[in-house]
Amino acid sequence: MRLWKTILAAAVLSLAAATSAFAARTDLTLGIVLEPPHLDPTAGAAAAIGEVTYANVFEGLTRIDDNGQVQPALAESWAVSDDGKAYTFKLHSGVKFHDGSAFSADDVKFSLDRARAKDSLNPQKQLFAHITDVTVVDPATVKVTLDGPQGSFLYDMGQVAAVIVAKGSADGNKDKPIGTGPFKLDHWAKGSEITLVKNPDYWGTAAALDKATFRIVPDVAAAVPALLSGDIQAFANMPAQDALGQIQSDPRFSVVIGSTEGETILSINNKKPPFDKLAVRQALASAIDRNAIIAAASNGLGKPIGSHFSPGDAGYVDLTGVYPHDIAKAKEYLKEAGLENGFSATIKLPPVPYARDGGQVIQSQLKEIGIDLQIIPVEWAEWLSQVFTNKDYDLTIVSHVEPNDIDIYSRPGYYFQYDNPKFNDVIKALGSTVDKDKRLELLGEAQKILAHDVPAVYLFELPKIGVWDAKLQGMWTNWPIEADDLTKVKWTD
């Protein structure tokens, strides 16, 4: 009896303590599933690096906002030459790096030259491929020359791998990131959490939060109690799965479903028979029922897509009706390919729920038209070496999360093994087109070619499942790039 009283008293006390702490709250603990291997976005592709550092610790010349629009960042304005080849950026003055050194045009030149250098290990080196020269005009002005007009240049300069670093600290950024952002690294307890604190010398609008902690919660089952106990107050993208209903019905939390740039697709090895035949790929596309896959692989939250393009982006064309779910039609396509008795193939599935769950549904759907799929589960490391690098696969499921990446179908040697001169021409034209309307037109054309030619079967756009304390404001709804931008996040009471 006494024990119970003690427990009860302790519970009441800790509840009271928790409530009073809410009053003028300026700290936030966010949950992330994967720990970044290091904190230098210019040296590693892991999405978790950008999640923690983008806009918080590091800033680029431009920045991408919640809606995928380009905004000024370290560059307060810019001018483009008439031929579209030269960009002159006017930089903010009075900007300091976290180690106290002053930011100037030299740092911009250093960062861009470093990223495009021959021995660059920048994971998105292609973003800088068209830069031919970077010139420091004066400490607050920098001129970037391109080999031709680049429609997406300003967007690219706002991407995670294009952030500006300082010459003196660039090599140490993996462990001690030195950026210009409103937060700086306080402490990284490896395997446990990364703590950022407010940068008192920030050049722009100061952040509302004094302290933000990214805590690594690798287990889906642990994420829910972590949230319910108040230990963690926000998941920018929660691995909620079946527990989402439980959280949605709890008034203490906001559940915000947003979009990402993750086109989840059934990738096809286009050079491997019988998938080199268009009719076989059309059969796949017709045999697949997207809604059933979305229900199983994404809690019914993903948006169906008919091509490699995010429904949230400008220029999106709804092509989900090109090959409607039709078993009879699918069988006809197989007959046309001379495979009316079906065939067997393999599907390699990486260790993510959307692939593992989606793969089983696709296996049973393709069985209906006589295609016998053997499921081979693989780890990411195996997927990268077998599927992506060696192209040793028939089918796979993966989400391509890079923004504006429709051009991957024109890249030579890419793992789709797809080569369509007509498509390549459209992408080439797109690269050098700056006019907005013309660009959207070309993007539409590219989407249509893919939808009809089926180099991959397009399944759905990966949703972003944002879950956070209902009193928290300013978290990103969408993920145009994978970033947990905390610059506008604040507690409301």
Place this chain on the structure above:
Amino acid sequence: MTAYLLKRLIIAALTLVLASMVVFAVMEVLPGDPARLMLGLNAGADQVELLRNQMGLNAPLLLRYLHWAGGLLSLDFGRSYTYSVPVIDLVRERIAVSLPLALIALALSTIIAIPVGVFSASRQGQAGDTLAMGAAQLGVAVPNFWFALMLIYLFAVWLRLVPAGGFPGWGAGAWTALKSLILPAVALALPQAAILGRVARSALVEVLNEDYIRTARAKGLPYRAVLWRHALRNAMIPVLTILGLQFAFLLAGTIIIENVFYLPGLGRLIFQAITQRDLIVVESIVMLLVAAVILINLLVDFSYAIVDPRLRGRQ
């Protein structure tokens, strides 16, 4: 005794060398390229090659083995590919969680298991025995991650006595740090206690049937004294063997519990390193664990000699 000790040490050293070869070979056979993993889908093949060269992955196999094994001999465990910090630093951080956790869990499990085993053995076949062993059976059968989640919901979500997971570090104060180890330790200890309790019971039951126990009782010693002083001590050898195995398991095999409580322990570091193909981290830590297991086995062997004086004189 010295000859025995020497022989054990030579066997231990040979085991280490053999283990280092196996560990290295297995990691080499695993498909996957750490450089590609780090640089991602958009990096060019030339960049991957450049990074492989930087990481020394393109050197001949034998050379890399010798380099690594030579480093181990001088206690240099190499640098992590992904974290790019010395492996030994990573281990030091993680062992500060894993070692206390394993020790607390082991202590808890012993404190529970020995009395339960004694209780059961002394009431062999009675209702109390059946009940205790039934509970132990349940303890072995219940999956520990499920049990861990139940603990979290009860003590962290509902009562809010302890955090639901995470580890604040010893710098946050001993009590704060300990608090976050209580639930994981309980979740780890209970299944171990169940196993240990059953072993203790059967060892005791066997000893209690020995002639000398009957003699002790016959000469008038109280049952309690016979049980605790004469019987238990002789039943300790199987118990110590299991304890040694459990400690080795608790040190690195706790990955599931570490995941559920998101503790930065050794098990999770190895798991993470395997998925990221941080070969050097996996290889070096596995070797450290091999060394730890060998050491624990040696200690267990010596402890036999302490509980059983007859073993002391033996060669």
